[in-house]
Amino acid sequence: MMLDKETTPTANTKPNLAAKYRGACVEDLQLPPAFCLSEDARISHALEAAYEREFDQLPILNDRRKPIGYLHVPSLKQKFEAGSIKEDHPVSKHITHFPLASRSHPYTIIQPLTPLEELEIFFINAGVDFALVTDAERKFILAVATKDDLETFVKRRG
Template structure:
């Protein structure tokens, strides 16, 4: 999936007639931990039909980043040959470099921490980075603009951003568009 740019928008300006992210019927978020093996992450991805899996801390359930499983599969041969241990923390997109440093310090001895269930509540990441808040009541026009600005997934949260409902992708919006007649 390629990133959108200002010159090549994924979505054209469109009136979604009051539809919101809730109308996409985004499934609940499925999460994994940084210590989840790549094989297990791919298995979870296939089972739940997700290309992106939120990665949360085992103990405090804070959102640390995301794993692009589609990209992993495309680079499977490189991963097999890599000297890095085949676990999520080595291949995920970390939202904050400081969170990665803190996590790595906590797990220096490489002790396997307890896993959280895939349907765990996910809490917002720490740090001061600004995020676009996307909730179930966000208009689809805003979601389309979010994807057009180069984002290839959206984490749908409550208004405070401290509870994750699910992950939406451009494919979810395209599916919605194709199921509704254009004005």
């Protein structure tokens, strides 16, 4: 039997994303529920919540409960330990704001039924390490998915 070299996979060939995730979606990652803070929350509350949940990013909501950005917890911890911020400071001064949606920066909706290959493409194209998982109408943040979550999923599945 003769095998066609162009269609026969080799050890050097990267599997395509669909084969890599075998039809899995964000829901299959079994992510813990998201924990969000309001922009007027205190640094002490943010650090405590992140520590308890082992989160590196905390979504920040405005007074209308819309996501406006996130806190990068490792850098917040560094600033706190260095004494450059105090525990009673509001988190609003330390938010990394999301860019406003526009034609050049449209929102990508990541929801529980989003295929994992689309999530990986989002990470690559947006150049980010995490994504907020929302309901289809973007009313609620359900979870935070990271690149590490994808890697762990692939390792678990073998």
